Amino acid sequence: MCWNRRTTCSAAAQAALLAAGLALLMAAAPAAQAPPENPPAAPPPAATAAPQAPATAALRFLVVIDPAHGGDETGVAFSPELLEKDLTLALARRLRAELANRGVAAILLRDGDFAIASDQRAAMTNADRASLYIALHAGAPGPAVRVYTAMLPPAASRPGAFLPWATAQATYLDRSGALARSIVGELDRRHIGAAWLPGPVRPLNSIAAPAVAVEISPSGDDDQSMADPKYQQSVAAAVAAAVAARAGLGSAP
């Protein structure tokens, strides 16, 4: 090869090398134009279910909504008929509609009753280059809505080209906290008790974007209150208003 024999490289070989170099540069260009967020280094694990929709990379501000659980993985079983996986999906659909009303694009990681592995949720979110990630949960005790951010120490230094899979969220903790504060503020404005706290909720640690998990809870002993469309609508509207404000689209009336 010509790089082993410095002085005998032919003009044809040099031209071929130049062409190959140009081709490599062109292939790398789209990646360079991608959003500045660094993807986590670890490869995503195998998916257990197909994603609901392909990523819309062209969107400027994309919210990924993650209705927790699904399929055989029911989450909390408040009763045989009232399952966490169903509550989170219903709330996720309302949130998507509320965001659409405010001009914010959003996708659901699942829009049906099927399971997705926890790491796969993070991998799909990161692959979609999400601007924000919102996981939805339901659980006791009530009555406040809890907004979780990752329970990680802040990143000690500026990240390099890659983020570690297990602590990718550390770089985004400040922005995740700001989002959580906004959501709690909007919930308070609607007289829905809410609290922001750090929590070890999977897969927040591996999300390479501002990320929160919102957990609705029952009013007193009435678990059915979480399925109340009015309650869900109020929570969805509050979260959407906070997100729209973060997206620079203002708060809805």
Next chain:
Amino acid sequence: MIPRHVQIAVVLLLAGIFAGGFYALRLQRRAQQAAQQAEAHPVAPSVSGPLQKVHLWIAYDDDGVFRPAQAKVELPQEPSGRATGILRALIGEYLKQPSPHPLPLGSDVRTVYLVNGLAVVDLTPAFADGHRSGALLEEFTVTSMIATLSANMPEIKQVKFLVDGKERETLAGHADLLSVYDVKTVDQFVQGLQ
């Protein structure tokens, strides 16, 4: 024609086989019951050692807070047994009736490995399999254990959980058991919810 004494021998043999099988089944069932009772038995006392005061961080589900408490338990000098004993004291509080933060029967710590400031806590299968599901409930269990360890053994800087000697994704669907917990971050959380 089969001779009479052969017929009697065959019948006796069959009866013996049936009786032996029945007895074996009963023994097997009894062994299973004994194993289940052992699993559901309240937390075993720690290995013997001098009676010592330990600090506990106890979670209260209804109020959504942690409260400090103290208990006197026998603790060995050896660090691994000491950490196990401290966590058993906390779990013992949760297994009392009424409990501020109920755990399933059979909840216990199999052992705690200590390596250079990292504590690896190995839980029994009953602990995780029977744990109530919910982000906050699971978080309270994990963080109260970490804060209790930290309060008594400040040399522990990180904590990791195993269940029955193996890695497990979550405690009961929410709380991350794959991650290594930073003790300082957890302590801040627990002390902030007093």
